[in-house]
Structures are given as structure tokens and as C-alpha cells.
Amino acid sequence: MMLAVLGCGIAMATAPGAEAGTHTVPAELTERIDAPFPRAINAATIASAPRRIVAASVLSAEVLLELLPKDRIAGVHVLAAEPRYSRVAGIAKDLLLLGASPEQLIAARPDLVIVDEFTLAETPMLLHSFGIPVVRTRAIASFADVATDIRLLGWVVGADAAAEAMCERLAARARDIRSQGEGLAAWRVMNLNGALDTYGSRSLLDDAVRIAGATHLPALFGVGGYRKLDIETVLAWRPDALILSYEDGAEARAEWLQQHPGLRLLPCVQKGRIVHVPGSLLSNTSHHAIEIAAIVQQQLRAWGNP
Numbered sequence: 168m169m170l171a172v173l174g175c176g177i178a179m180a181t182a183p184g185a186e187a188g189t190h191t192v193p194a195e196l197t198e199r200i201d202a203p204f205p206r207a208i209n210a211a212t213i214a215s216a217p218r219r220i221v222a223a224s225v226l227s228a229e230v231l232l233e234l235l236p237k238d239r240i241a242g243v244h245v246l247a248a249e250p251r252y253s254r255v256a257g258i259a260k261d262l263l264l265l266g267a268s269p270e271q272l273i274a275a276r277p278d279l280v281i282v283d284e285f286t287l288a289e290t291p292m293l294l295h296s297f298g299i300p301v302v303r304t305r306a307i308a309s310f311a312d313v314a315t316d317i318r319l320l321g322w323v324v325g326a327d328a329a330a331e332a333m334c335e336r337l338a339a340r341a342r343d344i345r346s347q348g349e350g351l352a353a354w355r356v357m358n359l360n361g362a363l364d365t366y367g368s369r370s371l372l373d374d375a376v377r378i379a380g381a382t383h384l385p386a387l388f389g390v391g392g393y394r395k396l397d398i399e400t401v402l403a404w405r406p407d408a409l410i411l412s413y414e415d416g417a418e419a420r421a422e423w424l425q426q427h428p429g430l431r432l433l434p435c436v437q438k439g440r441i442v443h444v445p446g447s448l449l450s451n452t453s454h455h456a457i458e459i460a461a462i463v464q465q466q467l468r469a470w471g472n473p
Contacts, residue, residue, distance in 0.1 A: 190208050192319050192322045196328070199318075199327040199331075208302055208319065208322065211295075212300060213300050213323055216324065216325040217278045217323070217324055217325075219278045220240055220277060220279045220281065221240075221242045221243070221280045221281065222242070223244050223265065223267065223281055224244055224247075224282060224283035224285075225252055225253050225453075226304055226316065226452045226453050227281035227304060227320060228243040228247035229247070229254055229454075229455060230316070230317055230333070230454070231281070233255075235324060235326055237258070237262070240262055242262060242263035243265065244265060245265060247259040248260040248262075250414075250447060251414055251446050254453070263275060267286065272294060273294065277299060279300050279301075279302065279323060280299055280300070280301045281303075281323075282302070282303050284303070284305070284306045284307075286303065300323075302319070302323050304320070308374075310341060310374050310456075310457060313337065314338070317333050317337075318331070336454070337457055340461075341460070344378050344460045344461050347380075351380035351464065351467050351468065352380060352381065352382055355381070355384050355405075355407045356376060356382070356383065356406055356408045356409070358410035358411065358412075359411065364394065365395075366385065367386055367389075367394055368390065368392075371452060372410070372449065372459065375456060375459040376410075378457070379464035380464060381463060381464075381467060384404050388404065401429070401430070401433070402429060402432060405433065407473035408442055408467065408473075409424075409433075409441050409442070410441075410442045410444055410449070411424065412443075412448075413445065443462075
């Protein structure tokens with residue numbers, strides 16, 4: 168009964184007879200910045216500039232908390248307030264924290280919900296049935312994809328100029344880091360966790376390593392996405408440096424590395440050639456992840472040659 172009542176109230180606030188279909192964000196800023204509401208994207212139509220936005224993903228929370236006044240955010244995903252996963256945890260912790268269930272999202276009485284590629288398909292369908300516009304951000308495999316999602320979020324909330332400025336800052340930061348990467352291509356690097364999982368091609372880490380000027384080993388050997396390796400493969404690849412995540416402020420960094428009998432055989436482990444990256448950056452899918460490239464580059468330059 169509660170869902171039905173909430174659904175009726177929200178449905179009345181959306182554009183009646185909103186036309187479903189495939190809509191894309193206009194390519195040029197001049198086409199976006201003065202475009203009136205209602206605005207459409209894919210099957211969602213946003214009747215007016217939303218005032219109660221639920222950022223149901225860490226990516227959308229990190230972007231929207233920079234684009235908009237905090238009072239326009241009705242709630243964020245609970246992980247957005249976790250320093251291990253989010254770069255805006257300090258701000259997000261003061262907002263309504265929500266899980267992924269449709270009931271929690273609806274109870275926040277949003278006029279727009281942002282979800283991501285990991286959100287169950289049933290969730291947007293149910294929210295749509297209650298008249299709540301839902302926008303799903305695109306999958307992230309590069310910083311170009313990050314910029315696409317930033318522009319998408321700017322479009323649906325009416326913050327196109329601020330979104331474009333964020334994209335420009337991201338591009339400028341990438342250019343600046345790339346310009347300082349001369350001579351680092353000989354470095355063959357990769358990341359690992361305690362289960363020997365690694366990021367390959369089609370990942371922000373791959374893009375970040377390339378921007379830093381180094382060679383990303385998993386991509387070089389045809390590994391894509393996020394994949395588990397065996398110790399024999401890692402030993403055969405003989406990386407010059409390992410990229411490991413750690414929790415911000417943690418003193419003990421990757422004790423498992425020294426305890427793993429196989430990894431201790433790697434020359435890079437024996438030499439201490441470990442690049443430590445905060446976990447909230449290594450798992451990040453927003454513009455903040457560009458700082459991985461800066462961290463990797465700075466450490467490799469400090470070491471000199473492989």
C-alpha cells in the first residue's frame with residue numbers, strides 16, 4: 168500500500184504522456200546549455216530540473232555533489248559515505264544513505280534516480296512503473312567514458328556548463344600527466360590483490376597507466392576487464408612494479424604480498440617496487456581516478472629505470 172501511495176504522488180509530478188524511446192545527450196554544449204525541460208534520455212523524461220535527486224551509485228554521488236548544491240541531493244548510495252570506496256565520503260555521510268532496494272529508493276520520494284551498470288534491471292523497471300524517472304550511467308572502460316557520463320548527468324539535472332567544465336578539467340589533468348611521461352614506457356606494471364585479481368584492458372587502470380606513460384602488462388598480454396590470474400602467469404610476466412591498493416591512512420600496506428610464497432620470488436617485490444594507491448581511487452569510476460596516473464607516474468620517475 169505504501170508503494171502504491173508514493174507512486175501515485177510522484178507520477179503526478181512527471182510529464183504526462185512522456186514519450187519513451189531512445190534519446191541521446193546533444194553533442195555540443197551550445198545545444199545543451201539553454202535546452203529547456205522536459206529533457207529526455209533513453210526511456211526517461213525529466214519534466215523539470217530535479218530537486219530531489221537520489222544518487223544510487225558512487226559514481227553519480229561523486230559527480231553530482233560537485234555539480235549541484237547539496238540540498239538538491241535527496242539521498243546517496245550507502246557506499247558513497249564509505250572512505251574505502253568513495254572520494255566524497257566526508258560530504259555524503261551527512262545525507263540520507265540508501266541501499267539498492269526499490270523500496271528504499273522510493274521512500275526517499277525522489278524526482279530523479281541515477282543508477283549504474285551494476286543495478287539490477289528490475290529496479291529501474293519498478294521505479295518507472297511508479298512514475299519515477301530513472302537514468303542509468305554508461306559502463307566505464309576509459310576516461311572518455313567518464314566524460315560521457317559526466318555530460319549525461321549534467322544533462323539530466325540541468326547543470327550542463329558545470330559538467331562541461333568538469334570534463335575540461337579532467338582532460339587538462341590527463342594532458343598534463345601525459346606530457347610528463349617521457350621515458351617511462353620501459354616500465355611494465357600491473358596491479359594485484361590478495362586473490363591475484365587484476366585489471367586488464369577496458370578499465371580505468373589501463374587508461375591511467377597509459378596516460379602515466381608506462382606499459383600495462385595485462386593489456387599487453389590480452390587480458391581484459393577484471394580477471395583472476397594464477398601465480399605461474401604472474402611469475403612468467405615478471406612485472407617491473409606492482410600497483411596495490413590500500414585503505415587511506417592505513418599503516419600496514421599489503422602484508423599478504425610478503426606472505427605469499429610465489430609473489431616473494433618476483434624481483435619487483437624483492438626490490439620493493441610497489442606503487443601504493445588508495446583503494447577509493449583504484450576502484451573509482453569517476454573523474455577522481457585520473458589521480459591514479461599521477462601517483463603511478465610520480466613513483467616510477469622516482470625509481471628511475473626498471
